[in-house]
Amino acid sequence: MSISDNLKKLCQEIPAKVKLVAVSKTKSVDTVMEAYNAGHKIFGENRIQELVEKQKALPEDIEWHMIGHLQTNKVKYIAPIVSLIHSIDSIRLLNVINDEALKIARIINCLLQIKIASEETKFGLTVEEALHILSSEEFKKMKNIRISGLMGMATYTNDKSVIKSEFTFLADCFNEIKNTYFSQSDYFKELSMGMSDDYKIAVEAGSTIIRVGSLIFGPRF
Numbered sequence: 001m002s003i004s005d006n007l008k009k010l011c012q013e014i015p016a017k018v019k020l021v022a023v024s025k026t027k028s029v030d031t032v033m034e035a036y037n038a039g040h041k042i043f044g045e046n047r048i049q050e051l052v053e054k055q056k057a058l059p060e061d062i063e064w065h066m067i068g069h070l071q072t073n074k075v076k077y078i079a080p081i082v083s084l085i086h087s088i089d090s091i092r093l094l095n096v097i098n099d100e101a102l103k104i105a106r107i108i109n110c111l112l113q114i115k116i117a118s119e120e121t122k123f124g125l126t127v128e129e130a131l132h133i134l135s136s137e138e139f140k141k142m143k144n145i146r147i148s149g150l151m152g153m154a155t156y157t158n159d160k161s162v163i164k165s166e167f168t169f170l171a172d173c174f175n176e177i178k179n180t181y182f183s184q185s186d187y188f189k190e191l192s193m194g195m196s197d198d199y200k201i202a203v204e205a206g207s208t209i210i211r212v213g214s215l216i217f218g219p220r221f
């Protein structure tokens with residue numbers, strides 16, 4: 001099936017209110033253009049340099065999402081062009097994003113990445129760390145970032161019950177944080193969870209953004 005067919009099928013499957021981020025990491029500009037020409041305008045990348053190069057080469061009305069671990073010294077390159085950063089895993093990173101956003105008079109939308117998987121290697125905050133950030137005076141002073149929700153990645157496993165319980169846990173965290181810190185803030189509304197292998201489970205658990213790569217573009221090598 002073509003990229004266009006894959007996109008169409010996926011969009012028909014998911015509820016209209018769920019946003020699809022097409023994860024284009026490792027794929028060429030031409031490949032992204034194929035998806036763009038099929039009408040898709042939201043793409044996700046996990047490396048700064050690749051995001052910057054593709055943004056330059058591709059149409060201006062594309063919404064670029066940073067979905068991978070972000071080093072603080074590289075924030076300045078994407079601050080002007082990124083529309084959502086999914087991968088906040090420290091207050092230090094948030095501080096740097098706030099400073100860079102202030103310099104260019106932007107407010108940058110960010111998601112706190114919560115560690116829900118059992119694997120050791122994945123980045124992310126524990127729920128306690130996330131609550132700690134949100135309660136801190138340091139966070140309250142940051143005027144150029146906006147926390148618009150949470151992101152998480154489930155354990156890489158065939159056991160659907162494990163994936164389901166991790167996504168349900170994240171949805172519960174979302175509700176708790178919404179009620180505690182953002183009950184008056186309508187911008188806190190995104191729950192970014194679900195990839196090619198588990199997006200159906202994620203959508204059932206309340207995902208509002210899915211990040212899908214290989215199911216659209218084919219395997220990465």
Ligand SMILES: *Cc1c(COP(=O)(O)O)cnc(C)c1O
Nearest residue numbers: 023046067195196211212213214
């Ligand atoms: C690569 C990646 C995805 C997409 O993975 P697929 O399995 O190809 O859909 C989603 N989220 C993050 C954070 C990724 O790094």
